[in-house]
Amino acid sequence: MSSLKDIGVHVVHVGGNGNARAVLREVENLLQKLVEKGEESSIDLSGLPLSAEDYDLLEETLGEGEVVAEVHSLGPTRIHETGVPGVWWVTHYNDEDEVLAEFIEVAWCPEILLAPEDDVKDGLEALRARLFELKQESNHG
Amino acid sequence: MADETLLEILKRRGISRRGFLKFCAATTSLLALPPSMAVAVADSLGRLKRPAVIWLSFQECTGCTESLTRAHSPSIESLIFDAISLDYHHTLQAASGHAAEEAREHSMKADWGKYLLIVDGSIPLKDGGAYSTIAGISNLQMLQEAAAGAAAIVAIGTCAAFGGLPHAQPNPTGAVAVSDIIKDKPIINVPGCPPVPAVMVGVLAHYLTFGSLPDLDDLGRPRAFYGESIHDRCYRRPFYDQGKFAKTFDDAGARDGWCLFELGCKGPTTHNACATTKWNGGTSWPVQSGHGCIGCSEPDFWDAGGFYKALSTPVDSVTGAAAAAVAVGAAAGVAIGIANRQRKAQARAEHQTVTIEDLEK
Secondary structure, X not given: OOOHHHOOXXXXXXXXXXXXXXXXXXXHHHHHHHHHHOOXXXXXXHHOXXXXXXXXXXXXXXXXXEEEEEEEOOOEEEEEEEOOOOEEEEEEEOOOOOEEEEEEEEOOOOHHHOOOXXXXXXXXXXXXXXXXXXXXXXXXX | OOOOEHHHHHHHOOOOHXXXXXXXXXXXXXXXXXXXXXXXXXXXXXXXXOOEEEEEEOEOOOHHHHHHOOOOOOOHHHHHHHHOEEEEEOOOOOOOHHHHHXXXXXXXXXXXXXXXXXXXXXXXXXXXXXXXXXXXXXXXXXXXXXXXXXXEEEEXXXXXXXXXXXXXXXXXXXXXXXXXXXXXXXXXXXOXXXXXXXXXXXXXXXXXXXXXXXXXXXXXXXXXXXXXXXXXXXXXXXHHHOOOEOOOOOOHHHHOOXXXXXXXXXXXXXXXXXXXXXXXXXXXOOOOOXXXXXXXXXXXXXXXXXXXXXXXXXXXXXXXXXXXXXXXXXXXXXXXXXXXXXXXXXXXHHOOOOOHHHHHO
């Protein structure tokens, strides 16, 4: 026997426990809220016990959309829009690639993708400082 | 530096607002709060100044510390070492001997009335507390001194919360829980043998975020994590409802993932977060790996009948008597001693041994 994979394990699929359907109904509700009132919200996926089958059902039903994004801050955060526009799958990882938290966000755009106001202000200052330096350099050159 | 807020510390380390937002989302999830609370969590964590924490370890196996240091969500480094000032923890701190004890005394003086006291392990009361001492100071004395200046106490692990294994019959050291000794301070019990790492971090995060104790149940446990039974949140619950039970650990039912109730699972009477939080970074948990819950976050779990006896099996009557006697106080130790001697004699007379059949009952 050369590797662990060679050990015969009989995998039995016992089916989901029905929680994926509950989550999907909640997504439907939240999406209606977004459409009617513009209210954004999200579902914490760690709150409900989902079996592997439930997870698959959830992913298959929502499908894959057009947008894939990755944020690098305190480890990667991977985001993709599902096949249902406005429904985003957001997974936060730490530096060791372990899942910290996982959400389904129902929003026009997930909050973590928007540039935070304070950071934008800091960025503006940094850019002006850089432009000032460039100007000094060209004056001396 | 001591007056820096958490947000300033993170910023100094080059972590952006996005990173902070992520940290708060993970913390909110950990606290089992609705995702919409993330903004409130961010607001209050951002303004947080590092509170001092003193951690005392008494009659314990260090399993709780082992478990805590393997917490990954939110990363323990950022929470423990940035969000709090851990001034004394004799396993984790670099200082030892007199220097360590000085650090504890200094922190107690500097933050008197404000520090958070964390205790793991039970406290032995028998024979003047001689069974466990640190730097020549009995656990009882150290606890009383440290508790006097604490804002609140977190009893980590079943030993500190309920007496745990040292408290199990015949309790040779007269071990008791923190709440048996300290009556005038708010105490949060975080039982488990060990507790789920995320739960320990979650309780600290809650205290840091809101500056107050979380909502507690009648045993002093945070409802956010201990509000529901293992059974209520178990993914095998549907099989229980359908009356599908594994009868042995290797029958067809066990292979199909049926309910482990008849194999002694204590899920219905145990309150903990294992079923949703899971262990080892969400990899698995006891019931998922095919073994029933042993009820380690409940008082006297060790003496609550066999691990492999179904809950419907009557529990040995001596257990109840001994538990009641301990509650009365140390003076009742004699009564337990007698009860246990009688039990021992009885056991010898009947020559009780555990057989395979017992395990399969």
